[in-house]
Amino acid sequence: MGHEKTLTAFAAALAGASYVYGAGMTESGVTFDPAQLVMDDEWIAMIRHFTRGILVDRDTLGGADIAAVGPFGDYLSLPSTYAHMREQSQPRVMDRRVREEWEAAGATDMYERARRRACEILDDHQRAPLDDEVKARMRAVVERVDRERGGASGR
Amino acid sequence: MTPDDDRLSTIGARPQMRLEVLSAGDIDAIHAETLTVLEQTGVFVEDDAALDIFADGGARVDRETRMVRLPGEVVEAAIAACPPDDGAPVRFSNFDEGIMYRDPRTGELREGRTADAAASALLVDALGQIDDYAAAVRPSDAPAATAAIHGCEAALLNTSKPVGAEATSGWEVRVCAELAACVVGGLDELREDPIVSFGVCPVSPLKLPRDATEVIVESARLGLPNCILSMAMAGGSSPVTLAGTLVVHNAEVLSGIALAQLTEHGASVSYGSSTTSMDLRFAAASVGSPELALIGVAVAQMARPYRLPSLIAGA
Numbered sequence: 001m002g003h004e005k006t007l008t009a010f011a012a013a014l015a016g017a018s019y020v021y022g023a024g025m026t027e028s029g030v031t032f033d034p035a036q037l038v039m040d041d042e043w044i045a046m047i048r049h050f051t052r053g054i055l056v057d058r059d060t061l062g063g064a065d066i067a068a069v070g071p072f073g074d075y076l077s078l079p080s081t082y083a084h085m086r087e088q089s090q091p092r093v094m095d096r097r098v099r100e101e102w103e104a105a106g107a108t109d110m111y112e113r114a115r116r117r118a119c120e121i122l123d124d125h126q127r128a129p130l131d132d133e134v135k136a137r138m139r140a141v142v143e144r145v146d147r148e149r150g151g152a153s154g155r
Numbered sequence: 156m157t158p159d160d161d162r163l164s165t166i167g168a169r170p171q172m173r174l175e176v177l178s179a180g181d182i183d184a185i186h187a188e189t190l191t192v193l194e195q196t197g198v199f200v201e202d203d204a205a206l207d208i209f210a211d212g213g214a215r216v217d218r219e220t221r222m223v224r225l226p227g228e229v230v231e232a233a234i235a236a237c238p239p240d241d242g243a244p245v246r247f248s249n250f251d252e253g254i255m256y257r258d259p260r261t262g263e264l265r266e267g268r269t270a271d272a273a274a275s276a277l278l279v280d281a282l283g284q285i286d287d288y289a290a291a292v293r294p295s296d297a298p299a300a301t302a303a304i305h306g307c308e309a310a311l312l313n314t315s316k317p318v319g320a321e322a323t324s325g326w327e328v329r330v331c332a333e334l335a336a337c338v339v340g341g342l343d344e345l346r347e348d349p350i351v352s353f354g355v356c357p358v359s360p361l362k363l364p365r366d367a368t369e370v371i372v373e374s375a376r377l378g379l380p381n382c383i384l385s386m387a388m389a390g391g392s393s394p395v396t397l398a399g400t401l402v403v404h405n406a407e408v409l410s411g412i413a414l415a416q417l418t419e420h421g422a423s424v425s426y427g428s429s430t431t432s433m434d435l436r437f438a439a440a441s442v443g444s445p446e447l448a449l450i451g452v453a454v455a456q457m458a459r460p461y462r463l464p465s466l467i468a469g470a
Contacts, residue, residue: 003443004442004443004444005443005469005470007443007444007445007448008442008443008444008447008448008451008468008469008470009247009469009470010469011174011448011449011451011452011469012245012448012451012452012455012467012468012469013245013469014172014173014174014452015173015174015175015176015451015452015455015456015467016173016245016455016456016459016465017245017451017454017455017465017466017467017469018240018243018245018246018425018455018458018464018465018466019245019246019247019248019287019425019464019465019466019467020245020246020247020248020466020467020468020469020470021247021248021249021250021251021289021466021467021468021469021470022249022250022468022469022470023247023248023249023250023285023470024249024250024253024275024291025249025250025253026257027255028439028440028442028443029250029253029442030253030254030255031253031254031255031256031257031264032249032250032252032253032255032256032257032267032271032275032291032292033256033257033259034257034259034274034275034278035257035259036257037249037275037278037279037282037285038278038282040249040284040285040470041282041283041284041285042284043470044247044284044285044470045283045284048284051172051245053172115259115262118259118278119259119260121277121278121281121282122259122260122274122277122278125277125278125280125281127277127280127312127313127314127315128315130311130312130338134337134338135312137337138308138311138312138334138337138338139308141304141308141330141333141334141337142301142304142305142308142334145301145304145330146298146301149298149300149301150297150298150300150301
């Protein structure tokens with residue numbers, strides 16, 4: 001579910017593949033599972049994060065901060081921490097909280113959280129609008145081919 | 156070491172990480188063996204129209220056995236005719252195409268319907284890491300003869316991301332192109348902005364069935380991208396050794412690419428792989444296996460000297 005996807009997608013991404021496909025698939029391709037798709041979206045974010053590598057420059061080496069903080073301070077409130085915090089990986093359905101907090105939040109497993117996320121998307125998300133005229137033209141094409149080849153549309 | 160430049164490394168700016176499992180010599184050896192297979196053994200081609208295109212293009216065609224033998228120079232010329240890969244960063248897409256669908260609201264496992272194809276496309280539209288949609292489920296509630304068309308309509312209505320349509324005939328390619336042309340304003344516009352693409356699978360070992368050749372020929376004529384994706388299974392439909400499997404895989408994909416280029420010089424094609432090993436204990440394809448991962452890396456490497464975009468089974 002997670003391990004196998006990571007093995008194969010990570011390897012292909014690191015090999016410089018142009019396209020990697022298979023998100024949402026389970027059972028060697030028999031079943032398409034929206035919850036698996038949501039989980040795969042998250043693995044892919046991690047794979048992409050890794051392939052961006054480590055940027056080494058004057059800013060990222062952080063010499064001035066290291067000197068200022070020394071051995072007894074911390075880095076939590078530094079401007080550089082704030083400036084770079086959004087570059088961190090931020091999984092959404094993987095839960096990084098400690099056990100007590102996870103239990104207090106309902107102790108759901110990853111699949112359940114991904115399934116709920118899929119339902120939320122289906123309830124809330126909308127495609128960028130298409131002209132009604134475009135939709136009507138597409139419908140006319142489908143109705144035409146159903147008449148020509150399909151017999152009755154639907155069961 | 157004292158840094159004397161703001162930019163000490165280019166790693167972060169442009170990833171140069173490259174995982175490799177084949178040496179340059181390995182790739183040359185696989186290519187040479189592939190040319191020998193294509194020239195001496197050849198591939199079986201089911202359809203007469205495809206046999207005609209191969210014959211006109213310089214292949215040796217045996218009409219009796221429907222075997223097509225491709226001289227090395229025909230294969231090399233076909234590879235050279237392909238539009239070169241643009242080197243863009245990796246893109247991810249969903250799986251194409253499931254027979255069953257797991258309904259996220261009810262947990263029910265059932266045959267896919269048109270509404271499920273629509274839901275899958277809408278999910279891909281929303282998810283930030285999935286770049287392209289591929290026909291995720293076959294609409295079993297639509298008439299069988301037009302199910303792929305219903306699936307394509309559902310996709311285009313629910314995502315503005317590029318759509319990999321399911322087609323197993325030249326007719327389906329034409330109708331899906333007609334649907335996509337409604338969105339972009341015409342077939343010429345579609346050629347410029349190909350929001351729909353196709354994919355075909357040879358049948359291992361070494362067969363190009365009619366559905367594959369029809370889709371290859373029709374998408375080349377319409378100027379729409381097509382992926383030729385082999386699904387060899389080491390130990391079952393190709394040699395048990397991964398090197399031998401890569402030869403059969405490569406022969407199948409290159410024969411399809413040759414047909415595309417002989418149909419339309421410069422046709423947009425990509426080099427696909429869902430090739431893996433057969434788990435000989437269960438006689439089942441091993442997906443999510445180290446073998447599939449190794450083959451995926453090897454295929455990405457092999458596509459590079461051909462300057463072809465690679466499409467690899469993975470996520």
